[in-house]
Amino acid sequence: MTHSAPDLLRTTTAALAPDPEANPLVPRIAAGTASRTTLAALALEQTWVIPADRGAFEYLAVRSAAADPEAAAFFTTLAQGEALAGERLVAFARACGAQETSYEPLPGCQAYPAYVAWLALNAAPADAVLALTANFSAWGGYCATIATALREHYGFTDEACAFFDFFAEPSSDLDRLATAAVEAAVDAGRLDEKRAHTYGRMLQAYEAMFWSALSKTP
Template sequence: MTRTAQEVLADAVRGLAPAEGANRLVPRIAAGEAPREVFAAFALEQHQVITSDRRSFAHLAARAAASDPASAGFFESLTRGEDLALSLLGPLTAACGLDEEAVRAHEPRPGCQAYPSYAAWLALGAEPVDAVVALTANFAAWGGYCAAVGAALREHYGFDNPACGFFDFFAGPAPELEERAVAAVTAGLESGRLSEPPAHRYGRLLQAYELMFWDALDGDHSM
């Protein structure tokens, strides 16, 4: 029985979802129990993450352009999204009392930068459509985390709407990106380029590095 792209993506989102309680920090934020310093650390680390991910997505788009235009479209959309995300990070950074010098001087935490480092690895060697599946699964978890944090920042920490815009952006629906993911996976199924075992392996590692990011925000700076 031939599976549809929607089924492939739904299986990845469901099968690669983090276990309940795997993210220890976001529930503490949602309850208003995390220290405010966590948000400054988040903003500083995300400046590094977004800059790196944007390059990775642009490279994946370039690699896919000739042979896999549907996947290229997905990564082009991600690249534009990273540009917007970086602009939305500014109000959060300012609300945390950080200026441009603080952003430039920040020494990133290895645990927070494992995710973009692995994304860069995928950009160099993964089949682009396999990366589409892996990233789509991760974005589902990331969007849920951002929704919880955005709500908590308003309710418990007194952040205004502009400061929460970064989280609102990732928590909100992304119909264009979803359509591009379906198009990419459809083309991958038709061409035989999509291979679910490596796609799920990539997704499993992305989810693990995602959790490492949150753990490192609230733990030892070396982690």
């Protein structure tokens, strides 16, 4: 049975939703008990993640432009979003007192962008669209929680919270582009649901690894 694109996106996102216990850090930030040192580490890890993901999405856009223009549009929009997020990250890092020159990134945090880069090189574009869209749902929820906590418990300004606000805000345009990309792949018979699910499962595991590694910072 062939599923529609909206059904595939919905069911894949639901199937890959992380265990509430899989993230040891966001609940601490939500409660205001995470240290500012840990927040600074979060900011500094993201200074590595954001440009890496942007480059991967740009590569996927180029790779898929000729044969899969719907996926290319999705990845182009993702890359543009990473550029905007990178601009907003500066204020958060400044508010945390993050010192980039003396920081060594954590392997557990950088496994996620490394896998996104692997997908950029190896995954069929539409399969990557489905996997990434499922993962973004969890990430957006985390960002919404963090944005609220930074204001309530840490006294951060709207400017300092803008990075998380950006990812927490639902994007109807991105949803539309994801649906179009998956629909085109389904219609052409080139979507591998099982493989896309595997990619999504791996992304969620690396996402959990990111937060687990950060939770061990002082």
